[in-house]
Amino acid sequence: MRTNSQPRTYEDIIRHSVTSLLMTIGLIIVLTVSVTLTVDQLLRAQNQAQQLSTSLQTTQVSNFKDWLMVNKGSGLNSQNTFVLVKNAKGETTSLLPHTAALAKANTWSVPFTHLVYIKGWGLYFSETLKTSSQTYFLFIGMHVLVGNLHVLIAVLIIAIGLSLLIGLLYVRRLAKRLSAPTIALANAAQQAAATPELTQPELPQPQEPVEVAQLARDFNQLLTAQNGRLERERQFISDASHELRTPIATIRGNIKLIERRGDKHPEVIPESIGFIDQESLRMQHLIENLLHLSRADRATITLQPLDLAELITSVVNHYQPLISQPITLAVPDHPALALGNVDMLHQVLTALLDNxxxxxxxxxxxxxxxxxxxxxxxxxxxxxxxxxxxxxRAHVFERFYRVDASRSTKIEGNGLGLAIVSQLVKLNEGHITITDNQPHGALFTVTLKDAKEN
Incomplete structure (x- = not known):
């Protein structure tokens, strides 16, 4: 059954990677050098065997004295070079007395090479030479090659071991240096997460590694946005509480007035009921606007082509009888097709006209x-x-914001109308700006995408 492995630290990952790398490099070096050395020795042995074969063909060695002359001329080590001679009758003899057992020893051939391993004797390069009357079996000892390989492998094992030891010490130091910025960033993030209701400070931003520095910048951008949302929520709660406190206090005050003086002074009842009705209506408008904002924050709409000039003309014609100010309307003679939502843009224009x-x-x-x-x-x-x-102008689209606080009680409204307008315009993928009107006043401009080109 497969079990989930434990998460690894920087040190574990780097140590495993470096160890694998050093072991792989060491193995490649051992194989490369061993193969190179073996091939070189085989080529040398093959060349010497060819020289010895030429001498044997010329001299037709058949006794120990002739063999010594031939072996001396070839430059081979007589202690590692042996020749077995097989005559036409099939009888096999050796040119050295102590090699008589060589013909009787068990041998194993190395595939695709002239190498044979002779039990009790070692590794040899084997070559067979046939003449008219005799067959020579040449055996050139590879003891130097085997010895060199032993020394080489021992040296490489020691070198790889020292490299691993030094590498692991270096990896530990490197891992601590690399993980320090990440650990500091994680600790700061944990502290920030422990107090989500407070404004979060910026996380430490190291200069390197670049990836951790970029992660810290991204976190700080996220925290900045989160702090902004948190501050807006606090301000929203504070403003909503303030806006609701006044009508509630007025309603309760008038109810108390009716309770205390209603029996003896019934004339106060209609006036108090009028105040209660007025303040309850104000609360109703506030709650409706809050619901509009809540829906706008979560809304997703599909934009469709619409004739903005026709929509604006219809809204203005219905709105004009409700107010005393005259409305001047200027629209193109041809359809002004824009991408938007009819109901939302109707609400945007109505809110701007109200303002x-x-x-x-x-x-x-x-x-x-x-x-x-x-x-x-x-x-x-x-x-x-x-x-x-x-x-x-940068604040008028914030919730509950009023430009002239001293006039907030004289002019109807709760500071949510333009906030709703801004959110609805964003949902229609447009933007709204404020400029000066001439000779005085303000111009609110809503810009939408042209349906013909989109």
């Missing part, structure tokens, strides 16, 4: 314009109110 109505004087017009540019279709709603300072 312009609240901040514009009763006798000043509200301008609504639809324009086209290459690849884009724009909707602009302009008012002639007090305008919005440039420093405030």
């Amino acid at each position: 312009a109505h609240k901040y514009s004087p009763a006798d000043q017009p509200i301008q609504v314009t639809v324009t086209q540019r290459p690849g884009l279709v724009s909707l602009t709603v302009g008012d002639n109110g007090p305008g919005i300072p440039k420093a405030e």
Whole structure:
């Protein structure tokens, strides 16, 4: 049954990799040198065997004295070079007395080579030479090759062992140096995760390794975004609590007033009920706007081509009777096709008209314009109110934000309308900007994709 292995540390991974690498390199070196040395010795033995064969063919050695002369001329070591002679009758003799047992010893041939292993004698290079009357069996000893291989393998084993020892010590030091930034980053992340309700500090960002530095930068970007969301949630909760506290306090105050004075002063009851109705309606609008924001945050829509000029004309015609300010409408004569959602864009325009109505004087017009540019279709709603300072424009789409806090009780609203507009525009893959209107006031411009080119 297969079991899951334990997760490995930097040191384990590097040590295993370095050990495998050194062992592989050592094995390759041993094999390469051994094969090279063996081939070299075999070629030398083959060359010597050819020289000896030529001498044997010339001299027709048949006795020990002739063999000594031939062997001396070949330069071979007489202690490692032997010749067995087989005559025409099939009788085998040796030219050295102590090699008589050579013909009777068990032998094993190495495939694809002239090497044979003779039990009790060792490894030899074997060559057979046939003449008219005799057959010579040459055996050239490979004792030097075997000895050299033994020494070579012993030296390489010692060298590889020392390399592994030094390598493991180096790996331990290297692993600690490489893992230190990662461990510091992990510890900082654990501390941040332990207090998710607090604003998270930036994680330490090492200079190297580059991969860990990039990971730390990515984490810090994530933390920055998370901190921003956390701060917005805190502000949202604080603002929502503040907005709900006032109507609730008003409702409870009027209920207490009715309880205390309703029997003796019934005239206070209608007035108190009117305040309760007004504040409950305000709470209802606030809760509806919060629901709109919640749905917009989670909504996914499919954009479709629509005639923005036709949609805007319809909305303005229905909205004009509800307000005192005149609305001037400027749309192209031809269809202005944009990609969007009809219901959401209807809500966007209504919210912008509500905002312009609240901040514009009763006798000043509200301008609504639809324009086209290459690849884009724009909707602009302009008012002639007090305008919005440039420093405030980056915040007007935040939830519960009011430009003039001193006028927040005089002008209806809870600061959620433009936040909803911004979210709906994003869902329609557009963007909204604020500029100055002339001679005074603000222009809200919603830019959408042109359906013809998308």
